[in-house]
Amino acid sequence: MSASNTHLTRQLGLLGLTATGICSMIGASIYIVPFMIQRNVPGIGPYVLPAFLFAAIPAVFAALAYTILASAMPRAGGSYLYASRAIHPYLGFVASFSQWFGLSIVIGVIAYVVVPFFRDVAVALNWTGLANLLDTPWIRVSLALTLLWLFVYVNILGAKFYERTLIPLMILMFILGGIVIISGLSFDHSDFLSALMEKEGRNLELTETVFHWPTFLSAAALLFSSFIGFDSIAQAGGEAKNPIKNLPRAIGLAILSVGLFYIAFTYAVYHAVPWQFVALEALEKDITAAGILSYLLPSGLGVLILLGAAVALVNDLPAMILSVSRLVYSWAEDGVFPKSLSKIHSKHQTPHLAIILSGGVSTIGILGSHFAGDIFLGIDIMVTSMLVNFLLMCLSVILFPIRNPALASQISIFRYRPVQLLIGIGGAFLLTAFLFIHTLKDLNASVSAWYFHSTPVWLIVMSLASVLFLFQWKKLKSSGVDLKTRFSTLPSE
Numbered sequence: 103m104s105a106s107n108t109h110l111t112r113q114l115g116l117l118g119l120t121a122t123g124i125c126s127m128i129g130a131s132i133y134i135v136p137f138m139i140q141r142n143v144p145g146i147g148p149y150v151l152p153a154f155l156f157a158a159i160p161a162v163f164a165a166l167a168y169t170i171l172a173s174a175m176p177r178a179g180g181s182y183l184y185a186s187r188a189i190h191p192y193l194g195f196v197a198s199f200s201q202w203f204g205l206s207i208v209i210g211v212i213a214y215v216v217v218p219f220f221r222d223v224a225v226a227l228n229w230t231g232l233a234n235l236l237d238t239p240w241i242r243v244s245l246a247l248t249l250l251w252l253f254v255y256v257n258i259l260g261a262k263f264y265e266r267t268l269i270p271l272m273i274l275m276f277i278l279g280g281i282v283i284i285s286g287l288s289f290d291h292s293d294f295l296s297a298l299m300e301k302e303g304r305n306l307e308l309t310e311t312v313f314h315w316p317t318f319l320s321a322a323a324l325l326f327s328s329f330i331g332f333d334s335i336a337q338a339g340g341e342a343k344n345p346i347k348n349l350p351r352a353i354g355l356a357i358l359s360v361g362l363f364y365i366a367f368t369y370a371v372y373h374a375v376p377w378q379f380v381a382l383e384a385l386e387k388d389i390t391a392a393g394i395l396s397y398l399l400p401s402g403l404g405v406l407i408l409l410g411a412a413v414a415l416v417n418d419l420p421a422m423i424l425s426v427s428r429l430v431y432s433w434a435e436d437g438v439f440p441k442s443l444s445k446i447h448s449k450h451q452t453p454h455l456a457i458i459l460s461g462g463v464s465t466i467g468i469l470g471s472h473f474a475g476d477i478f479l480g481i482d483i484m485v486t487s488m489l490v491n492f493l494l495m496c497l498s499v500i501l502f503p504i505r506n507p508a509l510a511s512q513i514s515i516f517r518y519r520p521v522q523l524l525i526g527i528g529g530a531f532l533l534t535a536f537l538f539i540h541t542l543k544d545l546n547a548s549v550s551a552w553y554f555h556s557t558p559v560w561l562i563v564m565s566l567a568s569v570l571f572l573f574q575w576k577k578l579k580s581s582g583v584d585l586k587t588r589f590s591t592l593p594s595e
Contacts (some may be wrong), residue, residue, distance in 0.1 A: 109340075109446060109594070109595055110178055110340040110341050110431075110446065110451065110452075110453070110595075111261075111341065111451045112340075112341055112342060112343050112345070113260070113261035113262055113265075113341055113343070113451075114261050114264075114265065114338055114341045114342050114343060115265070115343050115348070116343075116348045116351060116352055116355075117265075117269060118261070118264070118265040118268070118269065119335050119338060119342055119348055119349065119352035120335070120351075120352040120355045120356050120359075121265070121268045121269050121272045121421070122268065122334050122335055122338055122352075122421045122424060122425070123331060123332040123334055123335040123352060123353060123355075123356030123357075123360075123421075124272055124356050124359060124360055125268055125271065125272050125275075125331075125417035125418060125420070125421040126330075126331030126332070126333075126334040126418060126421040126422050126425060127328070127329065127330065127331035127332060127356065127360045128275065128279075128331075128360055128363065128414050128417065129212060129414050129415050129417070129418045131327065131328050132279075132328065132363075132364060132367055132368075132391075132414065133390050133391045133392065133407075133410070133411040133414065134388075134389075134390050134391075134411075135324070135325065135327070135328060136150050136154065136325070136367075136368045136371070137371070137380050137384060137389050137390065137391065137394065138384055138388065138389060139153075139321055139324060139325065139384075140377065140380050140381040140384040140385075141381075141384035141385055142324060143317055143320050143321040143324060144317075144381075145311060145314055145317045146317055146318070146321045147311035147377050147378075147381065148311065148372075148377050149313060149318055149321070150321065150325075150368060150372065150377070151365065151368050151369055151372065152318070153318055153321040153322045153325055154322075154325050154328075154364060154365065154368055155365070156318070156322040157322040157323070157325040157326040157328070157329065158329060158361055159532060160326065160492070160529060160532035160533050160536055161326065161329035161330075161332075161357065161492075162357060163496065163525055163528050163529030163532060163533070164333075164492035164495055164496065164529055164533065165332055165353050165354070165357045166516070166525045166529070167492075167495040167496045167498065167499045167525055167526060167529055168180070168181075168184075168332070168333060168335075168336050168353050168495055169349070169350035169353050169354065169515055169516070170350075170499050170513055170515060170516050170522060170525065171184040171188065171336075171495065171498055171499065171502070171513075172184075172335075172336050172339060172345070172349035172350055172353065173346055173349065173350055173512070173513055173514040173515045174502075174509055174510060174512040174513045174514070175187060175339070175509065175512075175592055176339045176340075176342060176345030176346055176349055177339050177340050177432070177592055177593055177595075178337065178338065178339055178340030178341065178428040178431055178432050178435075178453075179198070179337060179339075179340070179428050179429050179431060179432020179433070179435075180333065180335075180336025180337045180338075180339050180428075181194075181197065181198050181201060181333055181336060181337070181429070181491055181494075181495060182194045182195060182197075182198035182429055182432050182433060182436075183339075183432055183592070183593075184336070184495060184498050185197055185198070185494045185495070185497075185498050186436070186589055187502075187506055187509055187589065187590065187591075187592070188498035188499075188501055188502040188505055188506060188509075188510075189494065189497060189498055189501050189505060190505075191436070191438065191571075191575075191585075191589045192568075192571055192575075193494060194494075195433060195438050195567065195571045196564055196567050196568060196571065197490055197491045197494045198429050198432075198433070198491065199429075199433075199563075199564070199567040199570075199571075200486075200487035200490060200491070200560060200563060200564055200567065201333075201426075201429065201487050201488060201491045202426050202429045202430065202460070202463075203463065203483070203487065203563050203567075204483045204484035204485075204486070204487035204488065204560075205422055205425065205426050205484055205487070205488075206426050206460050206463035206464050206467065207463065207464070207466065207467040207470070207483060207484070208422070208467065208484045209250065209418070209419060209422050209423060209426070209460075209464040209467060210246075210250065210463075210464040210465060210466060210467020210468040210469075210470070210471065211467050211468075211471050212415055212418050212419060212422075213246040213247070213249050213250040213419060213464070213467075213468055214242070214243070214246045214467070214468045214471040214472065215415065215471075216246070216249065216412055216415040216416055217236055217242045217245050217246055218236070218237075218242075219408060219411050219412035219415060220236060220412055221233050221236035221237055222392075222408050223405060223408045223409055223412065224236060226401060226404055226405045226408060227405060239472070242472075243468060243469070243472050246468045247465065247468060249416070249419065250419065250461060250464055250465065250468065251461060253419040253420040253423055254423060254457055254458065254460075254461040256420050257420060257423050257424055257427065257452060257457045258447065258450055258452050258454045258457055258458075259450055259452070260450040260451055260452055261341050261451075261452075264420060264424065267420060268417070268420050268421060271413060271416065271417050271420075272417060274413055275410065275413045275414050275417055276363070278406055278407070278409055278410025278413060278414075279363065279367060279410050279414070281403060281406050281407060281410065282367055282370060282371065282391055282395070282407055282410065283366050283367055283370040284370075285370070285374070285395060285398070285399055285403060285407075286367075286369075286370025286371045286372075286373050286374040286375075286395065287370050287373055287374075288374075289373075289374040289398050290373065290374065291308070291374075291375075291376045293374070293398060294374055294375050294376060294379070294397060294398060295376075297397045297398050298379070298397060301397060306376060306378060306379055306382075307378070308376055308378050309378055319539055320539060320543060322536075323536050323539040323540050323543070326485070326489075326536055327484075327485045327488075328364060329357070329360070329361075330484070330485070330488045331356075331418075331421070331422070332353055332356045332357055332360075333425070333488075333491070333492075334421055334422065334424065334425030335349060335352045335353050335356060336349065336353070337424070337425040337426075337428040337429060338424055338425070338428060339428075340428065340431075340432075340595070346514055350515050367391075371391050371394065371395065374395065374398060375394045375395065375397075375398075379394070380394060390408075390411065391407060391411070392404055392407040392408045392411065395407065423457065423460060423461065423464075426460045427453060427456040427457040427459075427460045428453070428456070430443050430453070430456035430459055430460060431443065431444055431453035431456040432593075434456065435593050436588065436589070436593065437574065437577075437578050437583065437588070438571055438574045438575065438578075439570075439574065442455060443455050443456045443459060444456070482540075482544060482556030483556045483559055483560055483563075485540055485556075486537070486540065486541070486544075486556055486557065486560045487560065489533055489536055489537040489540060490537065492529070492533050493529075493530060493533040493534060493537065495529075496525070496526045496527075496528075496529035496530040496533060497526065497530055498526075499522050499523075499525055499526035499529075500522075500523060500526035500527065500530070503519070503522075506590055508590070509590070509591070509592070541557055544556050544557050545557055
């Protein structure tokens, strides 16, 4: 077999890498979370946008840490590789295993959740028969599984096919999201109050609220989840063209474009709809941007907004599948996971077995969402996993020149050591604070059983990962592998 058949090939350009990050970050959360947060964090009131901006700060620190590490280690499995070479293989594996598990489950959750959005489009178009069909439980599960495995197949077919699928979806998502922004900026609160009186014959009292720091920080910790996903660019490092330049650029472009989109989207909706109305509605039912803007917009535009939310969800799937599968590939290539999972497809040049395994775990996410009737446990596990992962990336920036000076000398961005320390220490401090807030909120949540708390579930998963790592580590030792050399250098290409 030729060398091209045993390693990943560099086919993803800057646009494809940036699209991977953007589509992993922007999901239906932007259509739901900034509005349902009025229920989840009572009292946040008019401070949603400032909380969004505050949540972006630790995300930016994490992104800067990724750009530094990516410039020195442009290989597949980014976060695993970075921590394993900069700190220790165990921490690299455990952090990335929790990331892989959390994101794989969430991929299944997303595939399951997207079907009701298409159902709502059918309802808005008065396609009653189709809407009822999409509401049938076994059909919903079947469609979710079909959608998941369709994008598993897209990933197997290779980077070029993946790019041709993802980039048009990203453009469509921005166009449909732009409708929300333009619509929201075209109306103000007086327009909404007039429409509310005309449609429902009710007045709305625009009460004031007092800023409260604990409430603000809780909201920011929740909104931080919206910035998770740019790390998928780093996982694709083994397939990036000109990776030393393109990986940091793609991460920067993804964070900047998504951040601006989030701010414009949230500002536009609250510009048109008073937060007092959003808070009242959120207490009584689940709400979305499409639902609250429907008071002002003709039905046709409402359908397009719903379609935008559905496309945003669908976009998550191919990008996140690529991300999690490259972690598996990287573990297997290093020998801390079964070696067979690093096998590359002879025709498509993709780690097809790693992709299939990740698709299998995501299937559990679909079935779990269906039988448990709850999607938020998987999301909470993902947030815990990613906070730990981002924290370790910041620690990697701090320790990299100390633990592995040879590789650290290859850093080509933010080479000035005081800047690196500022990014690493600042990010570690903020992410630790967010992790503390998130964990405290989880442990204090009122749930029907202990296993609906994400923290103990995450700890159980980490314990299983530790056992697996120790088993594979002993195998590597007994096989005579020079562990010091292997885990201080980059995998070959």
